[in-house]
Amino acid sequence: MDTLVVAKKNLSEKGFLDIETPNIDYVEEILKLKKEKNAVILAHYYQIDAIQQIADFVGDSLALAQQAAKTDADIIVFAGVHFMAETAKILNPTKKVLLPDLLAGCSLADSCPPEDFAAFKKKHPEHLVVTYINCSAEIKALSDYVCTSSNAKKIIESIPKEQPIIFAPDRNLGDYLNKETGREMLLWDGACMVHEAFSMEKLIDLYKENPDAEIIAHPESEAHLLKVAKYIGSTSGLLNHVKNSKNKKFIVATEAGILFQMSQENPDKEIIPAPAKENNTCACSECAYMKMNTMKKLYLCLQHELPNIEVAEELSKKAIIPIQRMLALSK
Numbered sequence: 001m002d003t004l005v006v007a008k009k010n011l012s013e014k015g016f017l018d019i020e021t022p023n024i025d026y027v028e029e030i031l032k033l034k035k036e037k038n039a040v041i042l043a044h045y046y047q048i049d050a051i052q053q054i055a056d057f058v059g060d061s062l063a064l065a066q067q068a069a070k071t072d073a074d075i076i077v078f079a080g081v082h083f084m085a086e087t088a089k090i091l092n093p094t095k096k097v098l099l100p101d102l103l104a105g106c107s108l109a110d111s112c113p114p115e116d117f118a119a120f121k122k123k124h125p126e127h128l129v130v131t132y133i134n135c136s137a138e139i140k141a142l143s144d145y146v147c148t149s150s151n152a153k154k155i156i157e158s159i160p161k162e163q164p165i166i167f168a169p170d171r172n173l174g175d176y177l178n179k180e181t182g183r184e185m186l187l188w189d190g191a192c193m194v195h196e197a198f199s200m201e202k203l204i205d206l207y208k209e210n211p212d213a214e215i216i217a218h219p220e221s222e223a224h225l226l227k228v229a230k231y232i233g234s235t236s237g238l239l240n241h242v243k244n245s246k247n248k249k250f251i252v253a254t255e256a257g258i259l260f261q262m263s264q265e266n267p268d269k270e271i272i273p274a275p276a277k278e279n280n281t282c283a284c285s286e287c288a289y290m291k292m293n294t295m296k297k298l299y300l301c302l303q304h305e306l307p308n309i310e311v312a313e314e315l316s317k318k319a320i321i322p323i324q325r326m327l328a329l330s331k
């Protein structure tokens with residue numbers, strides 16, 4: 001049987017088209033295909049360096065959703081994880097949205113199963129639901145507002161103070177937002193394994209060796225780590241902070257992919273990744289899902305326009321409402 005036919009047959013099991021690509025210059029071919037097909041590549045800061053370099057736009061979750069909402073490309077290649085590509089598809093039901101590896105999921109999205117969440121919501125009928133964009137379309141369809149780490153505080157503060165709120169799925173971000181806004185939002189007990197992988201003990205040792213460094217962190221990190229951080233923000237917030245700060249040394253507690261942009265933008269500054277509990281090759285915390293996308297998978301998905309994201313029409317119509325509310329509040 002033809003290799004493409006076999007690969008298409010195995011797609012749902014493998015998550016990507018598993019085809020040999022001998023002697024291919026991925027950069028050259030991807031650029032050619034992108035032009036031919038009027039495709040745009042949107043990449044998250046946690047992608048591998050080569051993908052960030054070839055992308056048309058690199059950003060955090062909010063900026064990527066905003067780009068997806070306004071693109072005039074015929075095809076969107078989402079170099080990120082499933083919930084991000086799914087959001088892009090919800091915003092562009094008539095466009096083709098490709099994800100290099102369909103199995104590039106998210107531990108945080110997985111920590112909020114729709115059936116359990118629907119039952120939880122039912123128990124609190126007087127609450128509005130604000131969900132972090134890192135969740136499935138089914139959870140978005142159960143939400144009143146979606147938010148990202150860059151606009152969560154603004155979205156929550158747009159809701160009257162006396163209105164009770166359920167915040168899902170990230171307990172760490174929810175706890176941080178409760179402290180920031182003085183609310184007592186009811187929190188879903190979900191978490192991101194990448195941001196809970198940091199070791200406080202190793203971080204303290206690292207700080208002792210680098211007392212001139214500033215600790216900065218993503219709000220998906222645990223409360224004890226956020227307590228020692230001088231600055232807390234989304235990936236783009238962290239990047240802006242490092243660029244605008246007079247400080248020359250930073251210990252950065254988020255996924256290590258961000259170090260590529262951070263170092264490129266600040267060649268004169270020392271950027272040290274916060275250490276993970278487990279010993280690994282990068283001595284940092286990496287998102288295994290984000291790293292499932294490779295140049296080869298990116299090339300193959302653009303060439304064959306597979307795997308692509310589908311969202312059922314009914315579901316999409318419900319899920320777009322809280323996403324559009326978020327976009328309207330984020331202009």
Ligand code: 13P
Nearest residue numbers: 060061148149150234235
């Ligand atoms: P932001 O892109 O909002 O910083 O979120 C980081 C993240 O964990 C994405 O999966």
Ligand code: SF4
Nearest residue numbers: 106107108192194287
């Ligand atoms: Fe999900 Fe965490 Fe990976 Fe982001 S870093 S995609 S929240 S598992």
